Amino acid sequence: MVGELVASGNISDSGWEAAFRAVPRHLFVSRFYRGDANGSAVIDSGAGNEWLAAVYSDTHLVTTEDVRSSSTAPSLMASMLQALELTGNERVLEIGTGTGYNAALLSERLGADQVVSIDIDPGLIVEARERLEAAGYEPLVAVADGVNGYPVAGPYDAVIATCRLDYIPAAWLQQLRPGxxxxxxxxxxxxxxxxxxxxxxxxxxxxxxxxxxxRHQPEPTDIAELIQVALNGTGISRPHRFDTSMYRDDEARFWLDLTQPGVRLVTVDGVALAFRPDGSWARLVDGLVVQGGPGFVWDDVKAAHEGWLSAGRPSRERHRLRVSSAGQDVYLVDSSESRHRLEPLQG
Known part of the structure; x- marks a missing residue:
């Protein structure tokens, strides 16, 4: 697996090549789940070569049946770890322990005493500790809300997260050393x-x-409740120009997720729904969009998409991000003008 990652250029740093060769991924992915139309099936060591071949492939593997945790594709893990530009003496905070595999790689590269890994799920932490110990690593692994970082063990030279966010928490910046x-x-x-x-x-x-x-406490508005409101609510109706298919374009979705943080899409019985934590919702069906709540979520999505189109469909390589106490600014490399301001979410 590592040889293929090196040959493809996904691993270019010899230090990380050595770490990936040293850490046995199978100890951290003792089982994984594959889903199909008939439900999910568990694949573990009892499956022999099928299990082992998947573990040592460049594949993202879901490691809990309820999809609380997974093991990221090694090529993406390598890209993120190399982006830290570590020299070997840094102290690193990992947000999202998951299986513990990433913490093991960091421990191999830096020494376990330089690694702190946190997760909000106590069950995942217990299992990760056991796997790490079995592999010979004992970093500091603790139950904590990732939004708050882990100040008692800081400051840190680097923070790496293995979970999706819509904004950069202020606590991470506060616990990070200059540079x-x-x-x-x-x-x-x-x-x-x-x-x-x-x-x-x-x-x-x-x-x-x-x-x-x-995953972060306190939870936002109950998603199941929002879905029911979006399915059955009465609101303002109009024809729509764009439907949810724009989210299937990777570059368009990248822009939309940055400029419209918090918007979530689901399809229920063939009906496309959009909503965000403030309670705004939209229902797209039969060429019409119906919107309700405190804002017009689909109007905002539409305006953002039109902005991306008018900017020439910029790829992600052209985007830059600036974070300050005032919020997050996304802008393009060929423009000094900030295109969108993303205010930090509260809580």
């Missing part, structure tokens, strides 16, 4: 930021990235 690096999924991409003063600036990796969202 420190943040590598995190943001929307449908991976942001690489370096701390400057009390803020941070950076760019995005070229890789598309779709991670499970960071």
């Amino acid at each position: 420190g690096v943040i590598v995190t999924p943001l929307g449908a991409g991976v942001a690489v930021l370096r701390k400057t003063g009390d803020g941070a600036e950076g760019e995005f990796l070229p890789n598309p990235a779709y991670f499970m969202p960071l």
Whole structure:
């Protein structure tokens, strides 16, 4: 597996090549789940070569039946780890312990005493500790809400997250040393930021990235309730120009996730629904969009998509991100003008 990652250029750093060769992925993926029309099937060591071949392939594997945790494709893991630009002496905070595999790679590269890994799920933490110990690593692994970082073990030279966010939490910047690096999924991409003063600036990796969202307490408005309101609510109706298919274009979705954070899409009985935590909702059916709640969520999505089209359909490589106490600014490399401001979510 590592040989293929090196040959393809996904691993170019000899230090990370050595770490990937040293850490046995099968200890961290003792089972995984595959879903089909008939439900999910568990694949474990009892499946022999089928299990082992999948574990040592460049494949994203779901490791809990309820999809709470997974093991990211090694090529994407390598890209994110290399983006930290570690020299070997840094202290790193990982947000989202998951299986523990990423923490093991960091421990192999830096030494376990330089690695702190947190997850909000106590069950995942217990299992990850057991796997890490079996592999010979004992980093600090703790139950904590990733939005708050882990101040008692800081400050850190780098923060890496393995879960999707819509904004960069202020706590991460506060616990990061000057010049420190943040590598995190943001929307449908991976942001690489370096701390400057009390803020941070950076760019995005070229890789598309779709991670499970960071779980955070307190929970936003109950999603099941929002879905029912969107399905049955009475609101303002009009013909729509764009439907949810624009989210199937990777570059368009990247822009939309950055400029319309918090918008979530689901399809129920063939009806496309959009909603966001403030309670705004939209229902798209029969060429019409019906909207309700405190805002017009689909109007906002439509305006953002039109902005992307008018900007020439910019790819993710052209985007830059600036984070400060005032919020998040997304802008293009060929423009000094900020295109969109993303205010941090509260809580």
